[in-house]
Amino acid sequence: xxxxxxxFDFISKRSGYTPPTHTCGDFGYELAEDGAVLTEYNGHALxxxxxxxxxxxxxxxxxxxxxxxxxxxxxxxxxxxxSRIGLNPFDGCEVLTRIDIxxxxxxxxxxxALIDTRTQHIISYLSALTxxxxxxx
Numbered sequence: 001x002x003x004x005x006x007x008f009d010f011i012s013k014r015s016g017y018t019p020p021t022h023t024c025g026d027f028g029y030e031l032a033e034d035g036a037v038l039t040e041y042n043g044h045a046l047x048x049x050x051x052x053x054x055x056x057x058x059x060x061x062x063x064x065x066x067x068x069x070x071x072x073x074x075x076x077x078x079x080x081x082x083s084r085i086g087l088n089p090f091d092g093c094e095v096l097t098r099i100d101i102x103x104x105x106x107x108x109x110x111x112x113a114l115i116d117t118r119t120q121h122i123i124s125y126l127s128a129l130t131x132x133x134x135x136x137x
Contacts, residue, residue: 022036023040024055026041028041029054029057035057035060036053036054036055036057036058036061037060037061037063038050038059038061038062038063039066040066041067041070043070044070044072045072046072046073047073047074047075047076048073048076048077049076049077050062050076050077051079052080052081053081059082061082061083061086062082062085063086064086065088065089065091066086067091068092069091069093070096071094071095072095073093073095074096074098075096075097075098076090076096076100077099077100077102078099078100078101078102078107079102079105080105082105082107083106086123087123089123090114091124091127093128094128099114107123112125112126113125114126
């Protein structure tokens with residue numbers, strides 16, 4: 001085992017990081033009863049469409065901070081099959097200004113806020129937007 005591998009193993013164990021069980025393209029994922037849970041994104045797309053299926057499994061969840069500091073991403077499309085989105089999945093995405101939500105999704109965008117329509121909770125606010133104030137609907 002090389003020095004880098006030893007260092008990575010040490011840091012992973014100390015931080016609690018566990019690599020995803022499955023990978024497909026730029027995504028790492030785990031499987032849940034209702035489909036794939038996206039746990040990692042390693043791409044650099046300017047515009048990204050989250051697939052409705054990954055390796056034949058519907059994409060059911062986007063985890064907390066999935067796109068953490070994806071500094072190039074400007075636009076994201078979320079399919080209707082995604083039923084759970086963790087907190088601040090776009091934290092640090094400084095140029096992300098647009099998220100398109102598929103019809104039939106339990107989520108909506110309102111003035112830069114991603115909202116779960118079932119609970120009316122704000123999941124995230126796009127940091128690239130410059131409004132200094134947001135009114136909760």
